[in-house]
Each structure stands twice: as structure tokens, then as C-alpha cells.
Amino acid sequence: xxxxxxxxxxxxxxxxxxxxxxxxxxxxxxxxxxxxxxxxxxxxxxxxxxxxxxxxxxxxxxxxxxxxxxxxxxxxxxxxxxxxxxxxxxxxxxxxxxxxxxxxxxxxxxxxxxxxxxxxxxxxxxxxxxxxxxxxxxxxxxxxxxxxxxxxxxxxxxxxxxxxxxxxxxxxxxxxxxxxxxxxxxxxxxxxxxxxxxxxxxxxxxxxxxxxxxxxxxxxxxxxxxxxxxxxxxxxxxxxxxxxxxxxxxxxxxxxxxxxxxxxxxxxxxxxxxxxxxxxxxxxxxxxxxxxxxxxx
Amino acid sequence: xxxxxxxxxxxxxxxxxxxxxxxxxxxxxxxxxxxxxxxxxxxxxxxxxxxxxxxxxxxxxxxxxxxxxxxxxxxxxxxxxxxxxxxxxxxxxxxxxxxxxxxxxxxxxxxxxxxxxxxxxxxxxxxxxxxxxxxxxxxxxxxxxxxxxxxxxxxxxxxxxxxxxxx
Numbered sequence: 001x002x003x004x005x006x007x008x009x010x011x012x013x014x015x016x017x018x019x020x021x022x023x024x025x026x027x028x029x030x031x032x033x034x035x036x037x038x039x040x041x042x043x044x045x046x047x048x049x050x051x052x053x054x055x056x057x058x059x060x061x062x063x064x065x066x067x068x069x070x071x072x073x074x075x076x077x078x079x080x081x082x083x084x085x086x087x088x089x090x091x092x093x094x095x096x097x098x099x100x101x102x103x104x105x106x107x108x109x110x111x112x113x114x115x116x117x118x119x120x121x122x123x124x125x126x127x128x129x130x131x132x133x134x135x136x137x138x139x140x141x142x143x144x145x146x147x148x149x150x151x152x153x154x155x156x157x158x159x160x161x162x163x164x165x166x167x168x169x170x171x172x173x174x175x176x177x178x179x180x181x182x183x184x185x186x187x188x189x190x191x192x193x194x195x196x197x198x199x200x201x202x203x204x205x206x207x208x209x210x211x212x213x214x215x216x217x218x219x220x221x222x223x224x225x226x227x228x229x230x231x232x233x234x235x236x237x238x239x240x241x242x243x244x245x246x247x248x249x250x251x252x253x254x255x256x257x258x259x260x261x262x263x264x265x266x267x268x269x270x271x272x273x274x275x276x277x278x279x280x281x282x283x284x285x286x287x288x289x290x291x292x293x294x295x296x297x
Numbered sequence: 298x299x300x301x302x303x304x305x306x307x308x309x310x311x312x313x314x315x316x317x318x319x320x321x322x323x324x325x326x327x328x329x330x331x332x333x334x335x336x337x338x339x340x341x342x343x344x345x346x347x348x349x350x351x352x353x354x355x356x357x358x359x360x361x362x363x364x365x366x367x368x369x370x371x372x373x374x375x376x377x378x379x380x381x382x383x384x385x386x387x388x389x390x391x392x393x394x395x396x397x398x399x400x401x402x403x404x405x406x407x408x409x410x411x412x413x414x415x416x417x418x419x420x421x422x423x424x425x426x427x428x429x430x431x432x433x434x435x436x437x438x439x440x441x442x443x444x445x446x447x448x449x450x451x452x453x454x455x456x457x458x459x460x461x462x463x464x
Contacts, residue, residue, distance in 0.1 A: 014302050044381040052422055054379040054415040056408055058395050111408075112386060113395035115339040122305060129298050156298050160305050171313035171340030178320055179344055190346040193441040195385045205443040257385060 013159065020134035020153040021277035024087065025269035026161060027132040030123055031085025033263050038081050045074040048108045055108035064107060076100060084127075087137020094128045115168075116260045122164050123266060130157035135281065161267040162232070168264065169245075170229030176222045185214030188221065196256045204255070224248060238271045308337035335399055350446055351436040353391055354457075355379065357420055357429030364426050371433070378423060379416050391434060392460075409434075409461040433462035 047053035050070035057063070064070065080097040084090065101121065109117055131151040133139035143150065181187040192201040209217075228248065231241030246265060253259045269277065311327035312334055355374040359367045380387035389395075393408035400407075413432040421428045438456045442449035 010299070014299065041382075047379070047381050047419075052419060054390070054412060054419055056390055056393055056396070056412060062411065111393060111395050112389040113398055114389075115342045118336060118339050121336075125301055126305070129301075154298075156302065160302055164305060164309065167309040167313060168339055171309065172342065174313060175318065175340045175344065178318075181344075181346060187343065187346045190348055190441060191343060193443055193446075194346065194350060195388060195446075197446070202443055202445055208443075257383070 014154070014156045016155045018153050018155045018158055019274040019278055020131070020150070021136070021281050022270045022272060022274060023127075023130060023132045023153055023157055024134065024136040025277060026123075026157070026267050027087060027090070027127055028085060028136065029266040029269065030120075030127070030263070031081060031083075031087075033266055034081035034120065035078065035085050037260065037263075038078050042074070042078065045071055049074055049104060056111040057107055058105075058110040060106045073100065073103065077104060087133035087139050089139055090127070090133040090137070091129075091131070094124060094132075098124050098128060114260065116258075116263050119164065119168065119263055123161055123263075126157040126160040126164075130154065132157065158270045162270050165264065165267050165271075166229050166232050169225045169232070173222055173225030173227075173229060176218075176225065182218050182222060183215070185211060185216075185218040188218045189214045192255065196258055198255060198257050201255045232271055242268050242271055308333050309339070312337040313340055331399075338399075348441065349438045350441050350450075351438045351458075352447070352450070353388060353434065353436055355391075355416065355434045356432070357417065358431040358433075358463075360428045360430040363428050367427070372427070372429070374416065374420060374429075374432075379419055406461075413461060413463050431463040433459060435460040 041048060046067045048055055049064060050067040051062075051064040052067050053064070055062075055064055065073070077097075077100045080093055080100055083093040084097060098121070101124065105117060105121070131153050134150050134153050140150065176182040179187070189205070191197065192205050224244065225248075228241055228245050231237040231244060245268065249262055249265055252261060307327070311329045314327065315329060315334075316322070316324040316326045353376060355376060356371045357374050358371050359369060361368050376387055380390050382390075391412065393405045393412065396408040397405040413434075416432050416434075417429055435458045437450075438458055439447070439451070439454050440449040
């Protein structure tokens with residue numbers, strides 16, 4: 001009896017129907033991010049992914065192919081990112097993108113040991129079975145053109161990506177909280193003069209703040225991350241969480257030279273009230289209809 | 298889909314609440330297989346720092362073939378020919394950051410052997426007139442300065458650290 005109820009709750013949690021619009025917005029933002037991120041590797045694709053370059057395979061034998069094959073596979077990688085952005089046949093392009101992503105990750109990308117590359121994979125796993133191309137996509141346009149029905153979207157992808165986002169902030173905040181280098185302010189002080197620091201970071205250090213100020217700044221980062229986890233968890237405070245998170249990532253990207261972490265913003269539409277994006281979709285449809293009518297007259 | 302949901306929830310919980318990491322030595326932790334730990338090691342960014350800055354160096358020992366002027370000598374190799382991405386990324390590649398953190402010194406050493414072979418191969422492809430037969434690399438460490446990354450890089454403050462050299 002209890003087992004059956006627990007299973008019903010589990011199914012209700014992950015597989016109840018959901019609005020397709022927040023998921024489509026998430027797909028578009030992730031697709032945009034990946035198209036740029038992967039695209040920026042293009043000038044170095046041969047040096048990074050072919051047997052004529054210097055790559056560092058992780059946990060796998062060296063399977064780097066000759067440059068022409070490497071370039072073709074890299075081209076496919078980028079095209080699949082664009083397919084994600086445009087929402088083209090996502091039921092098979094996303095699984096293929098995951099396979100091609102893992103190929104490049106284990107061959108060369110993974111050596112960086114970066115959190116953002118792990119996040120990308122989790123986001124793609126969440127999107128893969130979720131009909132994220134139900135609306136705002138080439139597939140949706142094609143379906144409408146052929147008079148086919150829109151596939152149902154479930155809570156699954158939204159909940160997985162929301163959980164991952166909350167775990168990201170709460171986990172990072174917790175680990176910083178128990179790290180004496182963070183609580184003392186030393187880590188922040190040296191990071192802003194180190195490898196990842198931008199000229200703005202150096203300028204901030206040159207202002208000559210006292211040790212207490214660095215400790216306070218460190219605690220504000222720790223508090224901010226923990227708070228962000230909490231704000232995004234509670235439905236009523238999600239909008240504040242979105243604003244705080246966006247501010248945090250933009251500041252991060254100008255102080256430290258790691259704009260890659262902007263990927264954390266991709267799932268933010270999933271925290272918006274479902275109806276707000278539906279209203280936006282309706283308004284866009286009305287505008288497009290009005291535009292077409294004006295053209296016809 | 299249920300399996301993916303379970304994986305993401307459990308993977309995050311077991312990594313974030315790793316009691317050793319949280320300083321609760323002796324407390325029980327959720328089982329954390331290597332693959333899961335590696336896949337969900339997301340909250341660990343910026344968990345340590347160095348009180349010095351560094352520039353990376355790459356060197357190759359010229360073979361007895363090719364141009365005569367530097368045969369048998371160690372020559373500097375330009376980083377961008379082998380690691381064309383921006384400098385911090387090149388550092389994570391040459392240091393083999395993932396291997397070092399997850400597989401330990403032995404894993405990093407194995408990665409360095411592979412890196413050295415690929416540097417040699419690429420250099421000999423790009424510069425057939427000046428082939429090399431051995432590779433070594435490391436860092437030149439110098440103090441940090443608020444005036445800029447290399448502002449305190451003066452000859453007497455530099456400490457050269459060899460990470461790897463071919464036998």
C-alpha cells in the first residue's frame with residue numbers, strides 16, 4: 001500500500017503535465033550558449049581534437065582521428081548545438097548531441113575539470129526525452145504545417161534542471177562555508193590577482209581594502225550562494241532569486257575570465273511562473289497574426 | 298526518465314554531503330562510486346588558491362637532424378602552437394587538472410607522458426627543419442601583485458619548477 005502510494009507520488013512529481021514554454025526557453029538558451037561555446041573552439045578544432053594536436057584524453061584511450069575526420073566530427077557537434085537552439089527534431093538530435101559531446105569531452109574538453117561542462121551534460125540529459133521542441137521550434141512549425149498534434153510535455157525536465165540549479169548554488173555555498181580559505185577571505189583576495197582575474201579584478205585589489213573587507217566580501221559570496229539556493233527553492237521568492245542569480249553571474253563574468261559559467265542562467269526560465277511565458281507566447285502569436293493580416297491588406 | 302531523475306538527485310546529494318569533505322570525519326556518507334563522484338563534482342570550483350602566479354614553459358631537445366645551429370640543445374617551444382586556447386585553459390590542459398584531482402599523481406604523470414609525446418609529434422609536424430626528440434615542461438613561479446598578473450615577475454623573484462621531463 002505504502003509502496004504504491006510512494007510510486008504514485010513519484011510519478012506525480014516527475015511525470016505530471018507541464019507547460020511547454022519554459023522548457024522551450026531553457027532549450028533555446030542552452031542551444032544559444034552551446035552554439036557560441038562550441039563555435040569558439042572552431043579555430044582550434046584540429047589542434048584540440050585531431051591526432052595532429054595536443055589533447056589530453058580522460059579515462060579513455062587516445063582515439064583522436066586525423067584532422068579531416070576530426071573537423072567533420074567537430075562540424076557535426078556544432079550543427080547539433082544549432083539544432084538544439086532551433087529545436088530541430090530534438091527527440092533524436094539531442095541524444096546524438098550527447099554522444100558527440102561525450103566524444104569530445106573524454107578526448108579533450110574534460111581535462112579542464114570544470115563544473116560547467118558537467119552541468120551541460122546534466123541539462124542535455126534532462127532535455128533528451130522531454131519534447132523540448134513542442135513549441136518555439138522548427139519541429140513545432142513543421143508539425144503545424146503538416147497538421148500534426150503537439151506532443152505532451154512533462155514536469156520531468158523542468159524539475160531535474162531546477163533541482164540541479166538549486167543543488168549547484170546550495171552545494172557551492174556549503175563547500176565554501178566549510179573552507180577556511182574562503183571564510184578568512186584569503187582565497188578571494190588571491191583569486192582576484194591570479195590566473196582567472198580580469199583587469200577589473202586587479203583594479204579592485206588595488207583599492208587596498210583591509211583584511212576585514214575581504215572577509216566580509218567572502219562571506220557575502222557564501223551567503224549569496226546559500227541564499228540563492230533557498231530563494232530559487234521557494235515559489236514566492238523565485239523572481240528575486242532569478243534577479244540575484246543573474247546579477248551574480250554577470251558580475252562573476254566581468255571579474256573572472258570564465259564567462260563559461262553563464263550556462264547556469266540557461267535553466268532560469270524554468271523558475272518563472274508557467275503562465276507568464278504562456279502569456280508571452282500568446283502575445284507573440286497575436287503580433288505575428290496581426291503582421292500577416294497587415295501584409296495581406 | 299525516472300532513472301535519470303534518481304541519478305541526478307542521488308548524485309548531487311552524495312557528492313555535496315560527502316562527510317569527509319564537510320569535515321565530519323567518521324560520520325557515515327552516502328555510497329559514492331568513482332563515476333558518480335566525478336560526474337557530480339560540481340560545487341568544488343575555486344576551492345583552493347596559490348599565493349604566487351606563474352608562466353608555463355615548454356621545451357624540446359633538438360635531435361641531431363635538421364638545422365645545425367641548435368642540434369642537441371633544449372629550445373623553447375611556443376605555448377600557442379600546442380595549447381591555442383586562452384592562458385588559464387592552457388594551464389588546466391598542461392597541468393592535466395582532471396587527472397591530478399581524480400586520479401592522483403600517478404594519473405597526472407601518465408597524462409604528462411601522453412602530452413609530451415603529442416607535443417613532440419606536433420612540433421615535428423610543424424617544424425620538420427628542427428625536429429625534437431625529448432620534451433620537458435613546467436612553470437616559472439613569481440609573486441602575485443595587484444598591479445597585474447606579471448607585474449612582480451622580475452628575474453630574481455622567479456622560481457623555475459620542472460613538472461615533467463622525458464627520460
